[in-house]
Amino acid sequence: MPAATQYLIHCSGCHRADGSGSLRGGIPDLRGYVGSFGRLNEGRTYLMHVPGVVGSGLDNAEIAAVMNYIFDRWAAAPAGDPVPVFTAAEVARLRELSVPDVVKARRRVVRELEARNLPVAAYPWE
Secondary structure, three states: OOOOHHHHOOOOEEEOOOOOOEOOOEEEEOOOOOHOOOOHHHHHHOOOOOHHHHHOOHHHOOOOOOOOHHHHHHHOOOOOOOOOOHHHHHHHHHHHOOOOOHHHHHHHHHHHHHHHOOOOOOOOOO
């Protein structure tokens, strides 16, 4: 199944078809922000542990394809500096890591992104 279809099935219920999320619902906007997370190892780990990824039922290759679709669509990476793509092997490795509190993990990643002047979407629990 195409990654765009997998996104619609597994991600758009929260992040919406256009990636806009819902601040009121606690769902971050992907547009122009998600690429920041893809630039840090800790951010990439965080992405593999958000509830929608954990509960998606997708295999590692499918998750990599969906994440790469999201990056292609909404990362807003500067020309010549794309966000590194996910591989199934990286997804498998990151999913094995323990992330007991995804909100605290996001807070740590956001502090690092802000220190690097990378854009971060608004999130109600930060």
